[in-house]
Amino acid sequence: MLLCMGCQWVPFAEVVSLLTVAAVAWEAGKPLVIEEVDVAPPQAMEVRVKILFTSLCHTDVYFWEAKGQTPLFPRIFGHEAGGIVESVGQGVTDLEPGDHVLPVFTGECKECAHCKSEESNMCDLLRINTDRGVMLNDGKTRFSIDGKPIYHFVGTSTFSEYTVIHVGCLAKINPAAPLDKVCLLSCGISTGLGAALNVAKPKPGSTVAIFGLGAVGLAAAEGARIAGASRIIGVDLNSNRYDQAKKFGVTEFVNPKDHKKPVQEVLAEMTGGGVDRSIECTGSVSAMISAFECVHDGWGVAVLVGVPNKDDAFKTHPMNLLNERTLKGTFFGNYKPRSDLPSVVEKYMNKEIELEKFITHEVPFSEINKAFDYMLEGHSLRCIIRMDASP
Known part of the structure; x- marks a missing residue:
């Protein structure tokens, strides 16, 4: 199997770590710091995604403030986003490099009793876990700085140009859908x-x-x-x-x-x-x-x-x-992420849903802390954060 790395195609075994840019939360309530971060290759049933647009949800702010939770830092927050598959790990068969995807904070393994039920979307394997800062496959992070681990957030960590996500937490969508709009469907709006x-x-x-x-x-x-x-x-x-x-x-x-x-x-x-x-x-x-x-x-x-x-x-x-x-x-509006989100995106494409009116602000990634200010001041519904990188 070949994987896309920039303009070249390479086999599985040659996929390597990437040096990328991410907004790291080093301490609770302190401004995020733009850092160069190593992003490891995707392991079994994992996908490495290039994030093009992300937005700030109140859940990010809540756990960044660490009020009433067990703090876990340093951490890369972010879970409302849209991106493009860069490479896939072993066992991933329904996604390939170039696919457009929405990361979701909860998943769909398609094998457990909840996933097989028409009445539930609460996957036993991939249900949201706000305390876990590592990947399920090996209990390790895919982010590091000078060898020091940087923890994940709800399995997505989209405040990074590249991130690694379990395949069950990625919804493949219509590539014609504008990611700077439909990224909002990966959390609050769909809920x-x-x-x-x-x-x-x-x-x-x-x-x-x-x-x-x-x-x-x-x-x-x-x-x-x-x-x-x-x-x-x-x-x-x-x-x-x-x-x-x-x-x-x-x-x-x-x-x-x-x-x-x-x-x-x-x-x-x-x-x-x-x-x-x-x-x-x-x-x-x-x-x-x-x-x-x-x-x-x-x-x-x-x-x-x-x-x-x-x-x-x-x-x-x-x-x-x-x-x-x-x-x-x-929970998440009873949508199954992989099965249902593509059709919600189509509702937007067919003009049945308006997303533009939810977008009150837009900032470049370098100014991500402004998004936090807007929300804390009560001025923002959703602030789109542009990663400012071409696919």
């Missing part, structure tokens, strides 16, 4: 869209409440709009988000701070007993409870997307369930 389209499944003419109007919540609103919901009520503690949310189909807005009664009661009054569907995208347990208790009895469905703190507990009266309300959770 929100799928929460609406695959899990909540609002009917045409229905009423949907979206809790949290960040990028994921706005993607959920977009999904509700695509599904034909007639009323999409945004719920957020920041009233300034309403104007932007209108672009994504939000028709009404509620700020819980503006009311003396619980927001679930406000929504029930607005909608004659409750909304048909609700989607929670904040990670706040109080918002989760409100999202569940605001849906209509008999048929209402609440979907939880946000990730709570580890010590949080969800509490509601059992009668809320006995009165035929349904509570669901979702």
Whole structure:
């Protein structure tokens, strides 16, 4: 088997380490440093990918800040991206050099019970692991500086011109799709869209409440709009988000701070007993409870997307369930990365999904820390980071 190395084709055994440029997080909360990093060849069932565009997700910021988690540094963050396969390891048969791919923080081995189930996307082998900083194959990193290991993040580490990823965490997509747009589908936007389209499944003419109007919540609103919901009520503690949310189909807005009664009661009054569907995208347990208790009895469905703190507990009266309300959770919008993401990309290509309106900023890789500033200041939905390198 031959592999592409620049303009030459070389056999498996001749694939060697590359010296590349990466943004390394040396300490929690400190600016990333652009460094020259050695990237080892892909091992069995691994692929080395040239990243062309990546974006910053709040999950990167959360683990970079290391608040409430076990810190693991030095590390290369990044997991929303688009790139091109540079070389493949032994056993990889469904990808080859030149393929356009989206790295995904969770995977699809296609062999475990979850992957074989039509109802689940929670792969036993490749489910997200935020603590692991090494590759599954041998428990080692593929990044190093002067022989010192640099740890991976959620199996992707896309803040590097080249990265090594398990084949099960790569979705092969239409090469005509613009990577600077569809890279957004590798995490947050697909999570929100799928929460609406695959899990909540609002009917045409229905009423949907979206809790949290960040990028994921706005993607959920977009999904509700695509599904034909007639009323999409945004719920957020920041009233300034309403104007932007209108672009994504939000028709009404509620700020819980503006009311003396619980927001679930406000929504029930607005909608004659409750909304048909609700989607929670904040990670706040109080918002989760409100999202569940605001849906209509008999048929209402609440979907939880946000990730709570580890010590949080969800509490509601059992009668809320006995009165035929349904509570669901979702992971990555119930999309199977390898099987489903290519079709989501096609929805964008067919103009069924708009991605441009999620992009609020764009910076070159050398200015990646600006992307963190924009998000921390609350000014950014998604910032595209250009690697500034030709394929």
